[in-house]
Amino acid sequence: GSFAAHLARLLAWFMDVNRNMRNGDVLNVVYERLDNEDQFKVLQLTYKSGYLKKTLDANFYKGDGMKYGGYFDRNGKEIAKRIAEKQTPIAEYIEITSLPGDFRKGRRGHSGTDFKAEVGTPIRASFEGRVRRTSWNVRANGYCIELDHPREGVITRYLHLSRVLVKRGQYVKQGEVIAESGNTGRTFAPHLHYEVRSRDKKKTVYNPFDFKYHKSYHRNISSYEVKEFQAVVSAYDALLQDNGVGVKIQAG
Numbered sequence: 001g002s003f004a005a006h007l008a009r010l011l012a013w014f015m016d017v018n019r020n021m022r023n024g025d026v027l028n029v030v031y032e033r034l035d036n037e038d039q040f041k042v043l044q045l046t047y048k049s050g051y052l053k054k055t056l057d058a059n060f061y062k063g064d065g066m067k068y069g070g071y072f073d074r075n076g077k078e079i080a081k082r083i084a085e086k087q088t089p090i091a092e093y094i095e096i097t098s099l100p101g102d103f104r105k106g107r108r109g110h111s112g113t114d115f116k117a118e119v120g121t122p123i124r125a126s127f128e129g130r131v132r133r134t135s136w137n138v139r140a141n142g143y144c145i146e147l148d149h150p151r152e153g154v155i156t157r158y159l160h161l162s163r164v165l166v167k168r169g170q171y172v173k174q175g176e177v178i179a180e181s182g183n184t185g186r187t188f189a190p191h192l193h194y195e196v197r198s199r200d201k202k203k204t205v206y207n208p209f210d211f212k213y214h215k216s217y218h219r220n221i222s223s224y225e226v227k228e229f230q231a232v233v234s235a236y237d238a239l240l241q242d243n244g245v246g247v248k249i250q251a252g
């Protein structure tokens with residue numbers, strides 16, 4: 001996605017970007033230009049918030065045992081939340097690029113959570129249940145799965161898959177591999193679109209990070225890596241002093 005969208009997504013873990021930005025807030029970004037790509041990678045973001053009366057920061061770091069890195073605050077706590085391992089639809093993803101309610105797809109906003117992931121990443125049933133249907137509205141959804149979970153009172157949907165490994169009516173256990181992620185249907189890049197909705201006619205969309213049956217947590221830098229992490233953060237700080245990009249917010 002665009003540079004601005006990426007920053008907005010990071011900031012959204014801290015605060016309601018639309019409501020809580022204030023005149024005089026200061027945003028600083030350290031980034032690098034990626035080779036062979038007309039894209040940027042944000043290494044560090046610091047945001048001095050008048051509303052929250054503190055400075056927030058996010059530092060990119062890839063720790064031991066992490067397939068992909070993430071953004072962590074100075075204490076080594078990851079900014080983004082993750083769904084608990086036992087019930088996450090996808091364990092290995094690059095980043096979350098969109099949450100329910102993000103205004104991107106129509107007036108009602110986005111109905112799911114988008115996990116940017118390499119094609120072929122295992123997709124798992126987040127709860128036990130039964131396969132309600134597969135690969136409907138393929139032009140938009142690509143190969144896809146809908147599961148029914150009477151106990152939790154929800155259905156879950158998994159879109160843009162490369163392979164569907166279950167059949168309609170099939171019972172699946174929690175954590176069972178049901179598909180491989182892909183880039184089918186209407187997408188801009190490989191990702192899993194994961195949706196949680198109520199089983200009733202309202203089909204209320206739930207944010208998985210604000211839904212009682214989904215447990216979530218923040219990753220932490222392991223204690224033996226803290227020194228290395230601190231060194232990386234110091235290097236980012238030095239880069240910012242030398243040649244970072246700073247923006248003073250003028251809201252409204």
Ligand SMILES: [Zn+2]
Pocket residue numbers: 098110112113114192193194
């Ligand atoms: Zn989506």
